Amino acid sequence: MIRWIGIGGVLLCLDGGIAAAQAPTQAPSEQPQIYLTPRPAILVPGWPLVVDVEVVHAERGGADGVRDTVLASGWHRHIRLDAWRRPRESLRGKSRPPLLGWPFKPATDNSERLVVSRRGMPAGRRVVHFVLSPEETSKLQPGAYQLQVELDPRSVEGGGGSWRVEVSYSTQLAVKEAPTEVSPSMACDAVHAQTNYLVAKGDVRRAIAVLDEFLVKNAATANALCWGSRGQLSERQGMLQEAVEYYRKANRAFQRDYRPSNNPDSAMESPYQLHCMQLIDTLAGRETRRSEAISPIAEKILPEKILGRPRRDTCD
Structure with missing residues (x-):
């Protein structure tokens, strides 16, 4: 049976x-x-x-x-x-x-x-x-x-x-039902869903065109998800330097949108920041050792004497 x-x-x-x-x-x-x-x-x-x-x-x-x-x-x-x-x-x-x-x-x-x-x-x-x-x-x-x-x-x-x-x-x-007013975050979620759908169906070129059109029209309000998705598409196409620039924009959008309410002067790390730093290392021909931790915060606040090397680009 x-x-x-x-x-x-x-x-x-x-x-x-x-x-x-x-x-x-x-x-x-x-x-x-x-x-x-x-x-x-x-x-x-x-x-x-x-x-x-x-x-x-x-x-x-x-x-x-x-x-x-x-x-x-x-x-x-x-x-x-x-x-x-x-x-x-x-x-x-x-x-x-x-x-x-x-x-x-x-x-x-x-x-x-x-x-x-x-x-x-x-x-x-x-x-x-x-x-x-x-x-x-x-x-x-x-x-x-x-x-x-x-x-x-x-x-x-x-x-x-x-x-x-x-x-x-x-x-x-x-x-959920569609909201009566579409926030910038919701607009990005909608275009991200469309991009995922096109990529899943193998139409990467059209996915890039759809996302680019959205980002041109909404450059001032687009959130980290949309900029980061564009970076992932560039990386998928082997365009690593272009991907880094989109990840930089994703990191800046993240810092703009996400600040702890109890401490407005502090900021969380973008989910794209560490990967972007590793990509910069790859472009520079520098291999990150497994025992070597990369911390965006440490790169920003510690002197090079303590780091024991030149300061890394933190992809901000």
């Missing part, structure tokens, strides 16, 4: 909180785990939605006797992604509501033969992007949903039968 892999997935709720990822339930060593990551984290109907389906090995480490799992070419066709609506009351002791038949489709019709190993593999090979178009999400009603993914065991080469994996990992996504 063939059974399906049922993988409990992702919670969509209205309060907008994002839960911390939990460790997945351990599965037999020859079987993979599957993670779901919805993007954006806050969805407005009419924005495109991308859900990353990532396959990883259930075991970590280097113990002997742990077998790899091999997924046949085209394994993404055996994935079924859907959703059901969570009621407000507890489901304890009750059966889950029926699946809603959301029309998720893989962004690209290509998944190569995949060896799921504890030794790791390029992340791009083990992730399949499923999408809903703006027209499809425009029909979604605000509410709490649970995403569920299933993988047909027939996609496993020499699997020797069926297998089932339960995952306790979950993350939250808010589905």
